[in-house]
Amino acid sequence: MNTNTHKNKILIVEDEIDLRDALVTAFTYEGFLTLVAGDGEEGLSVAEAEAPNLILLDISMPKMNGLTMLKKLRETAWGKDTKVIVMTVLDDLSKVAEVMDAGGDEYVVKTQVTLTEIVQKVKHKLDL
Amino acid sequence: MKTISSNMSALFVSVIVCVVMLGTTLFFWKNFSIPSAYLEQSFLGAILFCITLLTVLIYQSRKIYDSAHSLARSMTRDMLEDSQELFPHLFRKSPLPYIVIDDSGVVTAMNIAVARLFSVELDVLVGINIFLFLVDDEGGKATLIPEYFKEEKSLNEVEVQIRRPDGVLRWVSLSLFSFRDRTRKKQGLLTLVDITKQKQVDKAKTEFVSLASHQLRTPISAMKWNVELLVSASEGTFTPLQKTYADKIARNIDRMDMLVADFLNVSKLELGTLEVQYTTLDLVAFIQGIVDEYIILAQKKNVQITIDWDTITKSILSDSNLLHMIISNVIGNAVKYTPSGGVVRVHVQYDGAHIMFVISDTGIGIPEEEQGMIFSKLFRGTNAQTEIIEGTGLGLYIVQEAVHILGGTITFISHEGRGSVFTVTLPIK
Numbered sequence: 001m002n003t004n005t006h007k008n009k010i011l012i013v014e015d016e017i018d019l020r021d022a023l024v025t026a027f028t029y030e031g032f033l034t035l036v037a038g039d040g041e042e043g044l045s046v047a048e049a050e051a052p053n054l055i056l057l058d059i060s061m062p063k064m065n066g067l068t069m070l071k072k073l074r075e076t077a078w079g080k081d082t083k084v085i086v087m088t089v090l091d092d093l094s095k096v097a098e099v100m101d102a103g104g105d106e107y108v109v110k111t112q113v114t115l116t117e118i119v120q121k122v123k124h125k126l127d128l
Numbered sequence: 129m130k131t132i133s134s135n136m137s138a139l140f141v142s143v144i145v146c147v148v149m150l151g152t153t154l155f156f157w158k159n160f161s162i163p164s165a166y167l168e169q170s171f172l173g174a175i176l177f178c179i180t181l182l183t184v185l186i187y188q189s190r191k192i193y194d195s196a197h198s199l200a201r202s203m204t205r206d207m208l209e210d211s212q213e214l215f216p217h218l219f220r221k222s223p224l225p226y227i228v229i230d231d232s233g234v235v236t237a238m239n240i241a242v243a244r245l246f247s248v249e250l251d252v253l254v255g256i257n258i259f260l261f262l263v264d265d266e267g268g269k270a271t272l273i274p275e276y277f278k279e280e281k282s283l284n285e286v287e288v289q290i291r292r293p294d295g296v297l298r299w300v301s302l303s304l305f306s307f308r309d310r311t312r313k314k315q316g317l318l319t320l321v322d323i324t325k326q327k328q329v330d331k332a333k334t335e336f337v338s339l340a341s342h343q344l345r346t347p348i349s350a351m352k353w354n355v356e357l358l359v360s361a362s363e364g365t366f367t368p369l370q371k372t373y374a375d376k377i378a379r380n381i382d383r384m385d386m387l388v389a390d391f392l393n394v395s396k397l398e399l400g401t402l403e404v405q406y407t408t409l410d411l412v413a414f415i416q417g418i419v420d421e422y423i424i425l426a427q428k429k430n431v432q433i434t435i436d437w438d439t440i441t442k443s444i445l446s447d448s449n450l451l452h453m454i455i456s457n458v459i460g461n462a463v464k465y466t467p468s469g470g471v472v473r474v475h476v477q478y479d480g481a482h483i484m485f486v487i488s489d490t491g492i493g494i495p496e497e498e499q500g501m502i503f504s505k506l507f508r509g510t511n512a513q514t515e516i517i518e519g520t521g522l523g524l525y526i527v528q529e530a531v532h533i534l535g536g537t538i539t540f541i542s543h544e545g546r547g548s549v550f551t552v553t554l555p556i557k
Contacts, residue, residue, distance in 0.1 A: 022354055089346065089349070
């Protein structure tokens with residue numbers, strides 16, 4: 001496992017390419033070191049290898065969804081304290097509650113938040 | 129029947145003859161000077177005749193009674209035979225699955241429809257406890273149903289799953305009532321209507337709405353964020369006109385998102401696919417979370433939002449999706465329709481049996497002549513449209529439907545130009 005010496009390394013786990021690219025552009029512009037994964041399985045392996053400071057995690061993904069990835073992450077010694085902001089499209093608040101119970105730190109509704117606001121939330125969470 | 133009629137006629141005639149004879153004799157005795165010997169003989173003759181007639185009458189009455197009794201017995205026997213033939217036939221052949229159970233739930237009789245439902249041969253389930261086939265769910269119905277039967281409480285159209293002997297699951301609508309037979313032994317009559325297809329259709333509708341929600345919102349998010357990047361990347365290089373176009377794109381993306389959210393909510397409400405799920409909610413975090421959704425809009429408009437609590441109840445049992453629909457729409461309207469410098473107050477109150485959300489604003493209010501229509505679908509006040517405030521006209525319709533599903537009420541007071549106060553009252557579970 002890699003030891004992270006950065007303070008602003010984030011992992012974006014999102015299967016929708018256009019959303020993922022928009023997030024990468026916004027965070028890179030703000031000086032973040034951004035990593036990406038297209039599903040929960042890839043997300044777990046990247047998280048283990050790179051030890052990001054924070055994970056932006058989509059809920060609905062193929063192969064392994066955000067909820068499953070989060071549960072597995074919290075079972076590991078290296079991932080149990082990683083900050084996680086969950087991203088959702090607000091079709092089911094009870095699913096969000098389930099994810100938060102599984103260890104999410106905060107959630108954002110993708111259609112109701114701008115990229116600037118997401119960046120601000122991440123900076124706030126990482127005390128940057 | 130003919131025998132009884134003729135006997136009744138004979139009885140009637142006999143009585144008339146008797147009365148006439150005696151009456152005539154007495155009449156002549158009183159009114160004419162007839163030698164007493166003749167009268168005595170006539171009267172004696174009349175008496176003898178009446179005695180004879182009375183004897184015949186008694187005999188006829190006996191015959192009438194026997195005939196009537198025999199007829200009644202015959203009719204009763206026929207009816208009994210008919211019902212003994214008809215009702216078992218109805219029970220056996222009824223398209224509705226009927227099961228008779230003893231006081232412990234063991235099947236004592238079942239019909240063909242039950243055999244079809246369970247995919248077994250007729251009478252295979254006799255001797256088996258029917259409650260063993262019930263599949264438990266979150267509500268614990270598999271345990272509750274036998275308890276209700278034990279307490280002789282009726283059940284009507286309870287939706288529950290059964291597991292057939294072949295392992296296949298089916299959804300049924302179960303009705304059960306208990307009764308006592310001639311020996312006062314408790315028994316139960318169970319009907320099970322197969323609703324598996326209906327449940328599948330409902331599930332498909334719910335999944336479609338959920339899929340549509342996710343699929344529609346993903347490109348909306350992509351458009352929203354890429355317009356933001358476009359404007360940000362073009363800062364300084366956009367002409368004012370280009371900036372205006374970009375702002376219009378961004379505004380309409382937000383409008384599209386609102387429409388998608390509202391149409392999907394209406395769709396869920398009208399399809400009846402919303403499953404109310406009560407969970408414990410941290411009221412403070414819940415209300416604060418909704419207020420936070422509108423804080424940026426409020427700040428842009430210089431509208432102040434305050435929350436105050438008149439209750440020590442900080443957690444309630446409710447459906448988070450429905451409650452969010454209600455409170456978010458009402459607070460959202462308050463913020464949207466309040467001009468710059470205004471105030472939106474959220475007051476939460478508890479009276480022991482109800483939780484009340486009172487949301488007041490210093491906004492544009494609703495014209496009095498239009499207040500009767502504000503909960504109608506797609507209705508928007510004329511002043512809201514005049515002032516070009518974004519809205520779909522579905523918000524309050526959704527709020528009212530959601531409030532009704534939760535068993536609550538919504539009322540409002542509004543004055544055009546001064547503001548509105550909406551009160552949502554929900555029963556505490």
